Amino acid sequence: MIREEERKSLAQIYPRMEALNRPFWEGLGQHKLMIQKCPVCGCYQFPPSAFCIQCHSDKIEWVAASGKAKLWSTVIFHKEYLKAQYPAPFRVVFAKLAEGPLLLARMPVEMEATFDSPLQATFHKTEDGSYLLGFEPAK
């Protein structure tokens, strides 16, 4: 079980940066959870789109989320699909942000993962400088 800061070779599975996703990935480096908000209808969305997925406006903007969430679900991987970066066992969570969207993120396998428990976003710089979003039980 390794700490996120020790995780190796993450850049190899990082996606290519482009206009649509750059604000999110760069936001992690600034310890911000960037998601989109529509100034017309007020809804939040993630993953990003060039348009509001509810009212279809093209005025969609990026904002920093509160980082508050609840645990929607979790699994523990025992199979190693990505050997270099994710030796087993490791945990992934679906976090339901206070703003609404559902996100996948890290959570250490040894932490208590209680359904609907309050979580707070964390930001980890890994060994090669790539950042990872995580969630931990809120204090």
Add this chain to the structure above:
Amino acid sequence: MLGNPRQKSSGVAVVGLADTDYSKLYKEQKTLTEPRNAYTMGVNVAREAIADAGLTVKDVDGVILVRDVANYEEFCYMLGVPKPRIVNILEGAGRQSGMALQYAAMAIMTGMAETVLVTYSNNGKSLGATYGGTPGPSGHFDYGRVHGMTSPGAQVGMTFNRYAYEFNLDRKDLSMLAISNHYNATMNPKAVFQKELTPEEYFASRYVTEPLHVHDYCLINDGAVAFVVTSLEKARTLKRPVVELVASSCRGSMSPYFAKEDFFYEELSEIAEEIFTTAKMTPKDIDCVQIYDNFTPTILYGLEGFGFCERGKAFQYLKENGSKVGQSRCPVNTSGSHTCESYMQGFNLIAECVRQCRHECGPRQVKDCENALYILPAAIMTGHIFTRR
């Protein structure tokens, strides 16, 4: 408006069916000196299905292909159908087992084609497919993959963990599904796995993505399935058992994740309402149900979405009504399905619906089977009702 104005099609039927011997292919896997050729496998089952229908290759005027036969020109050239009226390839995903039959039906009902061959061919085992780890086809996969989140099994595992929490269920009850699939497969000589599975074996087995055990996961194996679909009018001339596709409907759920917050309920229940209304049936009229199980929890969502029981009550329903052939009024996944028979991404489940309606299932035949239902929870969901005529 479309196609042949002289063609009369009041409905569609599956008149030809063939598939590979999954058990034999699986046993031979280690001794192969080269990967199986998906085109050869597909063309072989296509020819068998056409012969099974009492037709010849010349009768085929529509071709719908799925998965590892992406070059439809090559496939049709090899089969000897140089000028199909409709022809296309669908991606290698289970959701296409709904679409493939619906597109065939749409072509026939509109007069775009009359006798449509559907062929699914999969040589993934030969090529080392793992259904996880590789980059996704879209950006949405990236947001999960950086966290180690990969594979549809993990997505279904997430839904099951949540489902069990929301409805306060005992996760151990999931074992019933794999055990039932194994039991049904003991009566299927083509199944890859033909032995019973005990609860002890299930619980001792390794987790793939906890809470899912390896027995909750579908197989990875080579194989191919082919159907011939035609109009009811033509089907009745063929002297073969007529298995009519009496109702079929589809819904998409276009969210960023395979995992759905309502466990596919909204769309499945809309499909169920449409097809049960069209067929003038309720779940009580169904004699056997085949539910897409890339991972066993989707069986639960399928039963609930189609109204076999209330939401959250699928385990209770199965305990009260059973799912094993010979022990249930409406057995579930009678061939052993994706975890035991073969993982042909829904196509072997459709084959089982047709076989049950033809009364060709031997020891696993559901007595007097008239109506077989196929349920597909996925990003594109489907329900097909087949009736023996």
